[in-house]
Amino acid sequence: MLTLLIPGPKEAGNNIDVYLQPLIDDLKLLWDQGEKMYDAYSQTYFNLRAMIFCTISDFPGYGNLSVYTIKGAKACPIYEDATIDLHLKNCKKNVYMGHPTFLPLTHPYRKRKNDFDGTIETRVARFPLTEKEVFERVKDIDVVLGKLYKKPTPNSIWKKRSVFWDLPYWEHFKVIDPLTLDKLQADIIVTLCEFEMYFLHSFFGIMVHLVTHLVREIKICGPLYVRQMYPFERFLCILKAYVRNRRHPEANIVGGYSVEETIEFCTDYLASTDPIGILRSRHEGRLDGQGTVGHKMITSGAEMLDRAHLFVLQHMTEVNPYLQEHILEIGRKNPSKGAKWIEWLAYGPNMPLSSFQGYDVNGYSFYTQHQDNKSTVQNSGISVEAFSTEFERGNSIASRDVKKSYYGVIEEIWEIDYKDFKVALFKCKWFDIHHGVRVDKSGFTLVDFNRFGHEDDPFILATQVKQVFYIRDPADVRWSIVLQGKRRIIGVDNVEDEEEYNQFDENPLSRLAYKPHL
Structure with a gap:
């Protein structure tokens, strides 16, 4: 796993390609020529080749990496302009429903119009975009990177051509389609349809809609836990709890984490030492029996x-x-x-x-x-x-x-x-x-x-x-x-009860x- 840290008070946004370009150059080298490495076990040299497997980011970061507009009516990068959305005037937000379109045509939920939007659902969700279709949409978009000046961009939901397309193998990734995941996908769609029956419209943000694509991502890249942001976001929640002074959050996080590590080290160290001045039970280590x-x-x-x-x-x-x-x-x-x-x-x-x-x-x-x-x-x-x-x-x-x-x-x-x-x-x-x-x-x-x-x-x-x-x-x-x-x-040889x-x-x-x- 390679972590990219970009310093500065603001996020890189669409200019993240500037920071990614050295990485792309190294990945091209590892793909085309490889790098001579030494194997200490066999005591031989070999040519190391590598390729990028997947990227890990939250959804805003996903938008920057994929150069897709993740806000507004067409916020789903999988279905693009076929995304079914509804704008709530009072909430001033877009919600994403219409999940019955993913169901089979004979499914009974399609006819229960009173539980949904009042109409019988006859639409069918289109197939997700393939890698070649995505490449056709972005290959001719020309954007000058940097923030010295702004250049008008085409009126498109794709903002630029991602730097990852420079990799020779990026457009040739194939999809593994294990049949065992199809039932999971059907269960997810049914669950979301049942949510639409009972939950308010404002509940269905883009993050709820993206659940429909989790199975597809598993088929492409494997288990979610090895490439999703969920573990990192959970750990960030722990780090944010260290913040006491919002003027210096980084210093608070470093200080709080250092204190916790120090306490854990001292606890582990003291656990293996003999206390001084504290009487030790004569039965310590003898509960199973010992002659005296x-x-x-x-x-x-x-x-x-x-x-x-x-x-x-x-x-x-x-x-x-x-x-x-x-x-x-x-x-x-x-x-x-x-x-x-x-x-x-x-x-x-x-x-x-x-x-x-x-x-x-x-x-x-x-x-x-x-x-x-x-x-x-x-x-x-x-x-x-x-x-x-x-x-x-x-x-x-x-x-x-x-x-x-x-x-x-x-x-x-x-x-x-x-x-x-x-x-x-x-x-x-x-x-x-x-x-x-x-x-x-x-x-x-x-x-x-x-x-x-x-x-x-x-x-x-x-x-x-x-x-x-x-x-x-x-x-x-x-x-x-x-x-x-x-x-x-109690307390002797870890006896608690x-x-x-x-x-x-x-x-x-x-x-x-x-x-x-x-």
Whole structure:
């Protein structure tokens, strides 16, 4: 893209050819002889040839470049003297309607005279001017450029012969006519006709009429966004907003744009630096989980490791579809066998395991119960919402899933290594949901530290739990009151909505199965 900037307090007008002449000379040279250029990639010289593809300007600039009179009754450069216009005396302006002439002769809009100008439309829009027809109209117009004196020009809507006609290929451009654009053109004409039914006449300026020619321009030159003024005009609107003193608009634009660029640079630069004097959350970079204290490598028993591995398989979203498929397949092939065969279908994790006494995840800091005994704070309490399968009393077949809250304390923290990723598990002691957890009359949840249960399901994913605290009940020392933990993660690792962050879509709720005590 080549930009032409013409200095001065006034526009060049029809004398723009004076400024374009050096460009035309260079374009002729590039077309006829070319220019010797060096290709750094292939390290060879080649002859560069170039041609002008299209011009980008607003409509007044289009008039200067095409040397067509874009004001008055015949302001459309495509249809010239066939332009249908109407002069409004009170508004003192010309409007351009008559869009039903572009419709097919059988279109029903042509007969709806009451919705238009009161007559049945029988006229047909003529074909647009070709490049040869335009050249015939301007080739004999002789105009002396410059503003030293004025020379009378012929009474014609074409003011002069544009300097672009000096290019040897200008009059030989061909039109590409993809059929896929014809439907768009028909829709545009129908829309403009509907506008004429309801809008006032003063709405239909030349810019509205020119919409009828957009499809034609696309066929000739390709997409509008690469050659139209619309992006530039939108940016000019931004630049005009910088003007505070109309006496010096250019200085205001330069100053305002420079200030904005400086602010953007400083913002981008400061975003990559560490703030001084501002406390940083300890959970920054740890929301996904990270061990903190007491790291060591351990070797677990085979049975407990298999339990942990099976728990991971049952709670990973990626594994769940295959798990259900294998359960159905095994059920068909081995009606007498249960779904526990799935446990042997996958390889176990790497050994030894990483163990921690402390772990940060989801904005919480968790400790094991052993670490809690050495600390002045309590961080080993957890709660999780899980589905439990309950069987009806006296019926071992009929069951239903119930969503309940389970409470426990962390005994161990494991980080299982699966080569490509790691999974953090809490090995917990769960309070017996049936005998060790109750809700008192005041609505407080209480747990009994002497009643634990669910020993077959000691593991839980670290990302699934919430932190709770246990406070000894002064009315009954055997029970402890459950208090929910708090966290502050807004602004940590770009978290904006805590409720949205709480949606653990990738980790389905765990399932704890038990039969009620009879």
